[in-house]
Amino acid sequence: MLILSRRLNESIVIGDEVVVTVLEVRGDQVRLGIRAPRSVTVHREEVQREIMEQNRAAAAAAPSVAELPKLPLPSSPD
Amino acid sequence: MTAVMIDSERLGEVEIDESSLIEFPAGIIGFPELRRYAMVAAEASGLYSWLQSVDDPDLAFLAVVPGPFFPDYAPSINDDECDAIGLSDPQDAQLLCLVTVGDETVTANLLGPVVLNVRNRLARQVVLTDSSLSTRAPIVAV
Numbered sequence: 603m604l605i606l607s608r609r610l611n612e613s614i615v616i617g618d619e620v621v622v623t624v625l626e627v628r629g630d631q632v633r634l635g636i637r638a639p640r641s642v643t644v645h646r647e648e649v650q651r652e653i654m655e656q657n658r659a660a661a662a663a664a665p666s667v668a669e670l671p672k673l674p675l676p677s678s679p680d
Numbered sequence: 681m682t683a684v685m686i687d688s689e690r691l692g693e694v695e696i697d698e699s700s701l702i703e704f705p706a707g708i709i710g711f712p713e714l715r716r717y718a719m720v721a722a723e724a725s726g727l728y729s730w731l732q733s734v735d736d737p738d739l740a741f742l743a744v745v746p747g748p749f750f751p752d753y754a755p756s757i758n759d760d761e762c763d764a765i766g767l768s769d770p771q772d773a774q775l776l777c778l779v780t781v782g783d784e785t786v787t788a789n790l791l792g793p794v795v796l797n798v799r800n801r802l803a804r805q806v807v808l809t810d811s812s813l814s815t816r817a818p819i820v821a822v
Contacts, residue, residue, distance in 0.1 A: 640764035643706045645807045653792035653807055654710035656815040657741075660780040660789065661711075664740050666690040673728050674786060674821040676748040 684718070689738045691720065691730060701734065702801045705764060708778075709792065709805050714739065717803075729776065731794075742779040744788055749819050755808050757795055765795065765802035772799045780816060787816040 606614055613623040619639050626633035636644045645653075665671065684696045696718040704715050714733050722728040722742060733739035746753050757773070767773055774796040777788040791813040796803040 640705050643709065643712075643807075645709075649791070649807050649809075650709060652815055653789070653805070656780065656789050656792070657708060657710045657778060657805075660741055660778045661739055663781050664690055664742055665781055667692065667722075670722065671781065671786070673723060673744075674749070674819045675723075675725055675727065676822045 684734060686718065686732060686734060687737050688732050688740060690740045691732055694718075694720065694732070696720070696732070696734070702731075702796060702803045704803050704805070706804060708741070708794075709807070711739065717741075719743075728779070731776075731778075742781065743776040743794065744779050744819060746775055746777045746788060746790065746793065749788070749822060750790065750817065753790060755790075755793060755806075755810070755813075757806055761795065761804060761806050765797045765804050766800050767795070767797045767802075769799075772797050774798050778805075779819070786819045787814075788819050789815045790817045791815045 608614060608624050610624055610627055613621050615621050620642060621637040623635040624632060625635045638644050683698065685693065686696055687693050700718050700720060702717050702719055704717065706712065707714050714735050716734040717731040718734055720730045720732060722730050727745045727748060729743050731741040731743050762768070776794040776796060777790060778792070778794065780787045780789070792805050792807050792815065794803055794805050
C-alpha cells in the first residue's frame with residue numbers, strides 16, 4: 603500500500619485522471635472529493651464490497667430459461 | 681449490424697436485436713470489463729428481464745422493474761451518476777434491480793439499482809447511501 607500524507611485542500615492523483623482532494627478534516631472524519639472519468643466508479647469500500655458480493659451471487663444463481671422458477675408477479679391486471 | 685447471435689449459457693442460442701443492447705460505461709460492479717449487455721424479456725409481463733452479457737455468454741443477470749413490488753422505493757440518483765449516462769430528464773430513467781434466485785425466495789438488490797437511460801441506452805449500477813435498503817429484498821407477488 604502506498605502511504606502519503608496530505609493536508610487540507612491538497613490532492614493526490616491516481617493514474618492520469620483520478621484526483622482525490624482532502625476537502626475537510628473534522629475530528630476522526632475526513633471529507634474527500636474525487637474527480638474521475640465516467641468509466642471509473644468510486645464508492646465507499648464496504649458498500650461496494652457488499653454490492654459486488656451480491657452481484658456475484660446473483661450471477662452465479664441465475665437459472666437457465668428452462669429452470670426459471672415461477673417468478674412473483676403483481677396479481678391484479680390494470 | 682442489426683442483430684448479434686449469442687450462445688448464452690442460460691438463454692441458449694439467441695439472436696439479439698441491436699435495439700435491445702445497453703451499454704454500461706463502467707461495467708456492472710464486480711464485472712468492470714464487461715460493458716455490453718442485451719436486455720431480453722424473461723417472461724410475458726415484461727417486469728423481469730435478462731441482462732445477458734454480449735462479451736461473456738456465460739454471464740447473465742435477471743433484473744426486475746422494482747415499482748410494482750416496492751411502491752415506496754424512490755431512490756434519488758445524484759448528478760454525477762446521471763451525468764455518467766447522459767441523463768438529464770427523469771422521464772428517460774428506467775430503474776432495474778438485479779435479482780437473486782434462491783431455493784425458496786427471489787430477492788432484489790435495492791441498494792445497488794441499475795439506472796438505464798432509455799434515450800441513449802447507457803446504464804450504470806448506482807450505489808445508494810440509504811443503509812436501510814437491502815441487497816436481498818424479498819420479491820413477493822402483490
